Amino acid sequence: MSDAILDIPLDMTNPVEPFLRMDRMPHIWCPACGIGTTVNCFARALESSKLDLNKVAIVSGIGCTGRVAGYANLDSFHTTHGRAIPFATGLKLSNPELQVVVYSGDGDLFAIGGNHFIHAARRNMDIKVICVNNLTYAMTGGQTGPATPTEVISATSPYGVFEPSFNLVQMAEAAGASYVARWTTYHVKQLSRAMEEVLHKKGFCFIEVLSPCPTLYQRRNKMGDGLDAMKFYKQVSKVRNGAPTSECALTRAGEIVVGKFVDRDRPDYLELLTHQMKETLGDRYADPEVTTCSEG
Amino acid sequence: MHADPKGVLTGVHFLDGDHACCEGTLAAGARFAAGYPITPSTEVVERFAWRIPTVGGIFIQMEDELAASIAIQGAVWGGAKAFTVTSGPGFSLMMEHIGYAAITETPCVFVNVQRGGPSTGLPTLPAQADMMQARWGSHGDYSIIALCPNSPQECFDLTVTGFNLAEEFRVPVMMMLDECVGHMTEKVVIPESDQIAITPRRFTHQSPEEFRLFKPKEDLVPDMVKAGDGYRFHVTGLTHDERGYPSMNVETQDKLVRRMQDKLKPFTNGRALFEAVNLDDAEVVVVSYGITSRVAQRATQMARAQGVKAGIFRLITAWPFPEQHIRELAGRVKAFVVPELNLGQMVHEVERHAAGRAKVISVPHAGGTVHKPEVILKAILEAAR
Ligand SMILES: Cc1ncc(C[n+]2csc(CCOP(=O)(O)OP(=O)(O)O)c2C)c(N)n1
Ligand code: SF4
Ligand SMILES: [Mg+2]
Numbered sequence A: 001m002s003d004a005i006l007d008i009p010l011d012m013t014n015p016v017e018p019f020l021r022m023d024r025m026p027h028i029w030c031p032a033c034g035i036g037t038t039v040n041c042f043a044r045a046l047e048s049s050k051l052d053l054n055k056v057a058i059v060s061g062i063g064c065t066g067r068v069a070g071y072a073n074l075d076s077f078h079t080t081h082g083r084a085i086p087f088a089t090g091l092k093l094s095n096p097e098l099q100v101v102v103y104s105g106d107g108d109l110f111a112i113g114g115n116h117f118i119h120a121a122r123r124n125m126d127i128k129v130i131c132v133n134n135l136t137y138a139m140t141g142g143q144t145g146p147a148t149p150t151e152v153i154s155a156t157s158p159y160g161v162f163e164p165s166f167n168l169v170q171m172a173e174a175a176g177a178s179y180v181a182r183w184t185t186y187h188v189k190q191l192s193r194a195m196e197e198v199l200h201k202k203g204f205c206f207i208e209v210l211s212p213c214p215t216l217y218q219r220r221n222k223m224g225d226g227l228d229a230m231k232f233y234k235q236v237s238k239v240r241n242g243a244p245t246s247e248c249a250l251t252r253a254g255e256i257v258v259g260k261f262v263d264r265d266r267p268d269y270l271e272l273l274t275h276q277m278k279e280t281l282g283d284r285y286a287d288p289e290v291t292t293c294s295e296g
Numbered sequence B: 001m002h003a004d005p006k007g008v009l010t011g012v013h014f015l016d017g018d019h020a021c022c023e024g025t026l027a028a029g030a031r032f033a034a035g036y037p038i039t040p041s042t043e044v045v046e047r048f049a050w051r052i053p054t055v056g057g058i059f060i061q062m063e064d065e066l067a068a069s070i071a072i073q074g075a076v077w078g079g080a081k082a083f084t085v086t087s088g089p090g091f092s093l094m095m096e097h098i099g100y101a102a103i104t105e106t107p108c109v110f111v112n113v114q115r116g117g118p119s120t121g122l123p124t125l126p127a128q129a130d131m132m133q134a135r136w137g138s139h140g141d142y143s144i145i146a147l148c149p150n151s152p153q154e155c156f157d158l159t160v161t162g163f164n165l166a167e168e169f170r171v172p173v174m175m176m177l178d179e180c181v182g183h184m185t186e187k188v189v190i191p192e193s194d195q196i197a198i199t200p201r202r203f204t205h206q207s208p209e210e211f212r213l214f215k216p217k218e219d220l221v222p223d224m225v226k227a228g229d230g231y232r233f234h235v236t237g238l239t240h241d242e243r244g245y246p247s248m249n250v251e252t253q254d255k256l257v258r259r260m261q262d263k264l265k266p267f268t269n270g271r272a273l274f275e276a277v278n279l280d281d282a283e284v285v286v287v288s289y290g291i292t293s294r295v296a297q298r299a300t301q302m303a304r305a306q307g308v309k310a311g312i313f314r315l316i317t318a319w320p321f322p323e324q325h326i327r328e329l330a331g332r333v334k335a336f337v338v339p340e341l342n343l344g345q346m347v348h349e350v351e352r353h354a355a356g357r358a359k360v361i362s363v364p365h366a367g368g369t370v371h372k373p374e375v376i377l378k379a380i381l382e383a384a385r
Helices: A033-047 A063-070 A084-094 A107-113 A112-123 A168-175 A189-199 A214-220 A226-236 A269-284 B017-028 B042-055 B065-077 B088-093 B095-104 B131-136 B154-169 B179-185 B250-262 B291-305 B323-330 B348-354 B373-384
Strands: A057-060 A074-079 A099-105 A126-135 A177-185 A205-210 A238-241 A256-263 B011-016 B033-035 B058-061 B082-086 B108-116 B122-126 B145-147 B173-177 B185-190 B234-236 B274-277 B286-290 B309-315 B317-319 B333-341 B359-363
Touching: A033 A126, A033 A189, A033 B373, A057 A084, A063 A074, A063 A099, A063 A126, A063 B234, A074 A084, A074 B065, A084 A099, A084 A107, A084 A112, A084 A126, A084 A269, A084 B033, A084 B058, A084 B065, A099 A205, A107 A112, A107 A126, A112 A126, A112 A168, A126 A189, A126 B286, A126 B291, A168 A177, A168 A205, A177 A189, A177 B309, A189 A205, A189 A256, A205 B234, A214 A226, A226 B234, A226 B291, A256 A269, A269 B042, B011 B017, B017 B042, B017 B108, B017 B131, B017 B173, B017 B291, B033 B042, B033 B065, B042 B082, B065 B082, B065 B088, B065 B108, B082 B088, B082 B179, B082 B309, B088 B095, B088 B108, B088 B131, B088 B145, B095 B173, B095 B250, B108 B154, B108 B179, B108 B286, B122 B179, B131 B145, B131 B173, B145 B154, B154 B173, B154 B179, B154 B185, B173 B179, B274 B291, B286 B373, B291 B309, B291 B333, B309 B323, B317 B323, B323 B333, B323 B348, B333 B348, B333 B373, B348 B359, B359 B373
Parallel strands: A057 A074, A057 A099, A074 B234, A099 A126, A126 A205, A177 A205, A238 A256, B033 B058, B033 B082, B082 B108, B108 B173, B145 B173, B286 B309, B286 B333, B333 B359
Antiparallel strands: A177 A256, B011 B185, B108 B122, B145 B317, B274 B309
């Protein structure tokens, strides 16, 4: 990403506008919500990726983050709660020239959709998963989710969360992801760069973005507003590229290890499938022509 | 348009209903299937997994039925014809995505080989107890098409029809087999590909600037696009306007939900698929579908041998229910007899549309096997009295 686009006069149209559906603005997100920041980074990543945007599709589940698909000026799908990944799987396999991005929340991807996440990682499905982790179920009012750290107060844990949370990056690595990174909405440049990187990387890629929900999570836990969240991220984040993901668990107020943790090459699902079929069927194997349903 | 010969296994075969159904999907042009194993339906995708690599397409075994039922919809929006297959518990898990297919008008096919329920029930034995679930199982108001084959030959033929109807009306289509039809082996004739009519996807001819994803045509069905063609469209399960944008208001909801219902109106009369057997002079009409219709055939023959004029109205499109046909028959016959492998489901529809003008006798069965013809015969004789 060039630094120049971060340095624009105020009277210019916003450079991310071409990547958004401006006819849908204003968006539904609260002031100081971190989701918008991640979308800004995503737009900049799309721009610097130089990809043909007609060939990029975005799939979301349900939640505040699930609304991202609807604002992206791409072929976009707002699916059902937890099922963005299997939808994306079908989309990618039927139309492999698409670059398919899944953009969803921590609850969506790791509670109701957790099973799909690990299986897509296991298969090394060629999709890019961006998880906005606001540590809560925001859309429904700030309940406890699988990423909520212990001791946090939530709408369904009024006396404090006591069940352990998932370490998302460790789970992604263990399940087989080709690329695993974590950033926060304070790290906009690094996040943008990571997003651009995965747009050019084959296989199952996962980026966790720690993102503030001032309206519910911050307020309930007396963590201040959006600006306080930035100060907090700045204070407690440590960049440790290549850190073992087992050392990257999150706590309520402790260190946030950020960086790129995994970047490896494994054959993806379609490569494995093609290889296996050619091996066993030889000339009898017919290349998938899945999208032929309009031809006569 | 005719079937792509690559998928058509032209010839005379000896197949069970599940395998014939699979050949139907291939002839219809399905090149993507996602499934999760469950008895007694797995054979459909087992055959697909075996056949598809040489035809040109993909089968993926997903981690559960929730995944399978949404993966096929991703594939459809990517441009494929796609389907999934399940039974009992798996059908229950698919319900949310049947609603998603309905509101997003995603043409796709759900094959349900019915087994005894509720819950795990009778995994290997027949029932027809998911008929109401097929119609009403997902939340909210919506409409679907459900087809009930009663032989392996029809498993082939109607699967092709099912895919065609899904494309024409942009609805999820349910293939409502039962364990008996799925597992019975009979002669299946698969015609030459140029004898098999195929309904292509209704891809728009409009430019991305003019096109609106959910703007209906005259038949109330909107034209479609696929991802990757530059339309930059949005699909959501939220109530949406003609652009496909979420719109949380009463007017949009009313317009959308009514249109989804109204676009299938042709089926309540003219487009309904059914088989009429000996109805011309019938005083008692057995309304039946699937495997039960074959038992009913024996029962009506026995009734005729005893001098009772019995006929059969066989539901092929169970949903939308052929209301008008039942209304017309109710005006001229004495009674309807409705045997089903459930404790009375479609019989309520018959009662509703007979509206008191003809007697309606339910012949329930909890499932696990088929009716004895004598039980249906007894009801026919009673009805004729
Ligand atoms: C099947 C189903 N269960 C529950 C819900 C309600 N629901 C909507 S969003 C949501 C949680 C979203 O949390 P997350 O994915 O973290 O997204 P966020 O709103 O925090 O961005 C829930 C439980 C639903 N829409 N569907
Ligand atoms: S509730 Fe929280 S996550 Fe949702 S838009 Fe508001 S600040 Fe953002
Ligand atoms: Mg969340």
